[in-house]
Amino acid sequence: MKFVIITGLSGAGKSQAMKCMEDLGFYCVDNLPPVLIPKFAELCFSNRGEIQKIALVIDIRGRKFFNDLFKSLDQLKNNGYKYEILFLDASDETLIKRFKETRRVHPLNTEGRIIDGINSERQRLEELKLRADKIINTSDMTPGELKEEIKKVYIEGTNNNIIISVLSFGFKKGIPLDADLVFDVRFLPNPHYIPELKEFTGNDKNVRDYVMKWPESIDFVKKLNDLIDFLIPYYEREGKYQLVIAIGCTGGKHRSVTVANILYDYLKEKGHRVKINHRDVPK
Numbered sequence: 599m600k601f602v603i604i605t606g607l608s609g610a611g612k613s614q615a616m617k618c619m620e621d622l623g624f625y626c627v628d629n630l631p632p633v634l635i636p637k638f639a640e641l642c643f644s645n646r647g648e649i650q651k652i653a654l655v656i657d658i659r660g661r662k663f664f665n666d667l668f669k670s671l672d673q674l675k676n677n678g679y680k681y682e683i684l685f686l687d688a689s690d691e692t693l694i695k696r697f698k699e700t701r702r703v704h705p706l707n708t709e710g711r712i713i714d715g716i717n718s719e720r721q722r723l724e725e726l727k728l729r730a731d732k733i734i735n736t737s738d739m740t741p742g743e744l745k746e747e748i749k750k751v752y753i754e755g756t757n758n759n760i761i762i763s764v765l766s767f768g769f770k771k772g773i774p775l776d777a778d779l780v781f782d783v784r785f786l787p788n789p790h791y792i793p794e795l796k797e798f799t800g801n802d803k804n805v806r807d808y809v810m811k812w813p814e815s816i817d818f819v820k821k822l823n824d825l826i827d828f829l830i831p832y833y834e835r836e837g838k839y840q841l842v843i844a845i846g847c848t849g850g851k852h853r854s855v856t857v858a859n860i861l862y863d864y865l866k867e868k869g870h871r872v873k874i875n876h877r878d879v880p881k
Contacts, residue, residue, distance in 0.1 A: 768850025800855025
């Protein structure tokens, strides 16, 4: 039997994940009080094979009942019931944007600032995130992309194939909060100071050709590819499900975009599950 507990940050996509699990044939229960999980598991595991896939959404909406979760998880383990935890995460900026777009209030801070509720929730979920078997960061995902990722994990059996997100950014707007690896390419010659290139981006051939015509650019890209090739198997061995590689320059429009695109093409050609996002390039 597949027994999955879906949890994570409010606004990170748990409801969408549950809908996806239902489409995949899971029997889903939303916001079950954690103290009831062991009894519910007992009923499911003793149903003589009638229900083979279960998904529970458990989060801080349970208020004080949420405090029973770890005790219930330990009881599941002691009773010999196998389960997986799927944790959905997203950046603070993404969560704030989603709350504002939907005009929802944060369940931990109904009268104050959204960010205060997010910070409080992150602290309460920190230990649970450490226990998670799978972590999906939905910051740059559409509902359709989240569904595809869940299908790959729970149906297609590719859960050992790490998801790599390559992200370009500008240091002047801050380092991405969800970055696992950050590389600074501000040492490369800057097209910003070339009048005929200033208004273009690293997505344009003229800028890419300029950035990559220097020996230090070629050497850096080669060493970067070699390092990522070295690291990926070890991240997969440790059970990491998603890797965010951030490439930064001053403004996030020229050098970082060029290098990020080259890394993306390299990883895609090698058959990795890879996405790319240029944070500071105007959409």
